[in-house]
Amino acid sequence: MPKKSISHPYAEHLSFERLMLLIATLLKNPGIGSPDLINVNYDKQHDSLTQVRLSLQQLAVECKIELPEDYPAIATLRKDLKTLRRYGILERRMYRWGYYLGTGAMSQTELKVAFNALASQAKFQGDPQLRRICEILSKRLRGLDMELQGKFFYPVRQHLNRAIVYTDPEEMAAQGENRNTLFHQLPVLETAISQGQAIEISRASDLYGNNRIGLLQIVPLQLIYHDIAWYLLYENYENGHLAIGRLNRFKNYCKLLNNGQGRGLEAQKNSLNKAYQLLENGWGLYLGEPPEQQLELQEQLEFLTVKVRFFPPVTAFIQEGELRHPKQKIILGSKNETTGNPSYLDYLITLPPRSIDEFSLWIYRYMHKAQVISPPHLVEKHHQAADALLSQYATPLQDT
Known part of the structure; x- marks a missing residue:
């Protein structure tokens, strides 16, 4: 009688590499297979595995792994997904809004706390970037919420401080309330912050009667939400003066200087530390004029x-x-x-x-x-x- 084979279905080298590539594809592309990512109407059927297959093949090229032509087949990937479910790498439920593995670097409890915080900031502080992220995560995590009988999305914690001005360009357009403020330039602004790039912006109004309007060359340091509005913490490009201004009081204008060459995060952190030293010393967001600010940072100012x-x-x-x-x-x-x-x-x-x-x-x-x-x-x-x-x-x- 022939001896029963105990060979593992992934013992063959190509099969093993395919499975590893599939896991890596799901890790690197959370939500892959979602209709959002392939512009498909939600009410229509879509083949999510075609997108998974294409990304897997692209990853194989990046990893310099040679796969046979038109490999793997969709049917093969379905079997691999069953294997991942069997070992608990994927949950035993539908992934209508795209595949993702577990909760990444967070436990389920930690993910819930993080999602509550993101959703709160998206809603009440009017953060346009977080609004879009929350929309994606809400769809992606809908299966988990159903599994937990609605407990995952329930807002156990909430931040009720509410922005009193329009902050989201998409919302402005939808409501016909375009304000042409710096909120339209957030992607450029955030890149400049993370790379220490000098930029030119334009102040549209000065409500304190100092007539400080017009062009301003700065290095942006941080976006801050305080009480009722979003602010920009920045350093004057010419003299290093640190200041904070309301985002909605700047125009829809942001120009990169020095050909977009940034000074790097170390310089950003040094300036940020100085700014927070001033904030800790003082009361409120006003950081003072250049002469007294320099004395304060040198600990030579009389309080x-x-x-x-x-x-x-x-x-x-x-x-x-x-x-x-x-x-x-x-x-x-x-x-x-x-x-x-x-x-x-x-x-x-x-x-x-x-x-x-x-x-x-x-x-x-x-x-x-x-x-x-x-x-x-x-x-x-x-x-x-x-x-x-x-x-x-x-x-x-x-x-x-």
Whole structure:
């Protein structure tokens, strides 16, 4: 009686290489086979394996692996996919929106947290790039969400800070609200950031009355979302001055300088570290004018110590913010005999002069529950602001 063969179906060299190429193809092209990638109507049938086959053949050429002509056949690839399912490399479910292997470098729990964060930023911060990524991932991961009975897409965490201006060129076009801002140049801008390329942009408006509009030559460092809008952190190309500007206040214009030659990531990181040193020292996003900024970076600038007294019920909110600023100090006042809580608290902080205006805006939100104690010029400034507010309410409103 002939002995039963125990040869493995992938023992033959060509079969083994085909399987390895298939796995590598799926790893390098997550979502391959999706109708999105081959411009096929979702309601129509499409042959996803044709796309997989073409990519596999291309990868073989790149890896200098010679395959027979018209190899492998689609039917052979279907058998290989069954093998991958058998060993748990692919899940035992449909991959209507393209093949991908597992969750890459993340566990399923980590992927869910990451997806929630991406979806939140795409929705509320209006990030156009993330919107498109989330649309693709939502389709690609739909099978996983069904398997988990809807738990994967449920937004356990959310960032509700919402952009107050249009940020997505596609959304602008769809709604007929084109703003011609720097948001239209994000691909060029992001490349310039990652390579340290000098660019020329144009400021369209200056809402602070300094008449700083027109062309500006910079090296962009980072895109920042803060509170209600997207900002650009940049370094002046001529003098190295670091500044932050609202993206929507720049025109739809971005020109590469120096033939697109970048200075590299090391120089970018050095400038970024300086900018974050300034942000940590100060309050808000204003980084100061060149002379005082240089003194501050050289640790030769004299800072101001500000003291503000807060009264109940605001005291509880101020006391709660233990990490509001790295250089703050909170001193509790005497206890109220009735409530047992502090009758006031003093908030002390040392800031560069450039940050006083933005710090004042934070104090204003607490109205009569906050009183500036020092320095004297800031006491006077807040006193005048209170008088101006009182005067405004004392003047009858005219009918419009």
